[in-house]
Amino acid sequence: MQGADETTVREAIASGDPLPGTGGFAGVVDDSLARDVLGRYPLFVESDAQSGPLPRSAWSADPTDLDDPDPFPAGHVRDEGGTREVWTLPNPDPFADRETAVDAVRDAVERSVDAVDTDGLAIAFSGGVDSALLAARLDAPLYVAGFPDSHDVEAARSAADLLDRDLRVVELTHEAIERAVPEIAAATGRTNAMAVQIALPLYLTAERVAADGFDRLALGQGADELFGGYAKVAKAPNDPRVDADTVRGAQREVLATLPDQLTRDVLALRAAGVEPVTPLLHDRVVSAALRLDDAMLVDGETRKWALRRAARDSLPEAVATRDKKAAQYGSLAARELDRLARQAGYKRRMDDHVTRYVESLVE
Incomplete structure (x- = not known):
């Protein structure tokens, strides 16, 4: 088990x-x-x-x-x-007020993060609130992956400075991408463009972490799904990408995608030589997140409102409130994989041209 x-x-x-x-x-x-x-x-x-x-x-x-x-x-x-x-996610009543909600989220997150054993541990750090909570409370080295001009590298450097932490940068290259793509496909059984784009920065970070002698990698996975981090959740019911007619309903809708996403990520990370550690997905955090109402998830333009408020005890305000891009975009892995596909003759006018390029590398 x-x-x-x-x-x-x-x-x-x-x-x-x-x-x-x-x-x-x-x-x-x-x-x-x-x-x-x-x-x-x-x-x-x-x-x-x-x-x-x-x-x-x-x-x-x-x-x-x-x-x-x-x-x-x-x-x-x-x-x-x-x-x-046997199990379905519960649908509890929301917290009675915002202060109670923030206190509950803070307690659940801090207990879950603080319980992580740091032996052999490194942290995947993008500079956003999710990974910054790990960085602020765990004594483990920080790693970020990206191309030199990427948003994630810049954001991670500035956040590491604010936290007074050292940062190790995994510089992505076209050669590394071309090598990693078939390895990711073999480990995950997936060649569709989005799955590979998401897995690339994780896989290449994990490779470096393993090479540096660590066998466990802590990640802030699950926070966007649990706390309302996606634009499509924030815009419910007006976003065609979700069927729900409330933000809370959209939260549950994206939570249903986690089994497929986590399977991809765990398999990719294990293939690279590390075991993922995901304290923000602990049951106590999930329980607290499921009791957030629409405004506790998304308040105006602020996504992940309750998590950001709860993070203020651990993080500088500039880090707790910072927005970030998805890893495949923030690292520029998606952009550069697309560039490699076009250089190889798979033009954008072709149907699903990046997937076709990935499949050619696997073959």
Whole structure:
């Protein structure tokens, strides 16, 4: 069982508690296959596996171990009775007031971050509020990946200065991208442009971290989904990218994408030689985030309002309030992968030209 002890998982199955105080889990307990409600650990089964208990050869945390792997669904258990959904995210009433909400978020975040063991740990640091919370409270080296003129490198340097921390820069190059793309595809089983673009800065950061002697990488993953960090969430119901008619509804909609996203990221990071550490995805943080109403998630133009307010005890105001770009854009990995595709003859007029380029590198 990855991520949690068997007793905790066994009790969560019996009670149906979707947030039993863990950072996620996946694996076997009492001959039953189980994966937590947010899919924080990857798990796969053979697509043609028969009903009933699975032999050890028919499931794995690594899809390359299997002949034809299918993701095991988050929130589900498979036992002799078949595969069934045991956990769904709760829908609690919002906090009564904003002060209570901020206090609860602060307590959950600080307890979760402070509990991280720093032995062998490095931190993926972009200069935004999510990774800065880790940097401010954990004694571990900071790493940022990007091309020399990228937003992430500049933002990470300025935030590191404000926190009085040293920063190690992983300078991306076209050669590194061309080498890493087929390795990412092999590890994740994905060649679509967006998946590879997102994984590139993570993978190349993790490679450097591993080469420097660290085997664990702390990331601020989950904060955007939990706390209203996406523009499409902030603009609900007027953004066609979400179906929800409230910000809180859009929050839950994007949370449903986490199992797929986290599977990609965990597999890429493990292939590069490190184990991800994601304290902002701990159950206690998830529980607090699910009790935020629309205005606690997005207040006017301020996304992640409650998290930013809670972060003020740990961070300078300029860091707590800073906006940042998604890693694939902030690092310029997406732009430069597109440039390489066009240089290789895959022009933008072609349908999905970057994916076609990625597939050519894999071939």
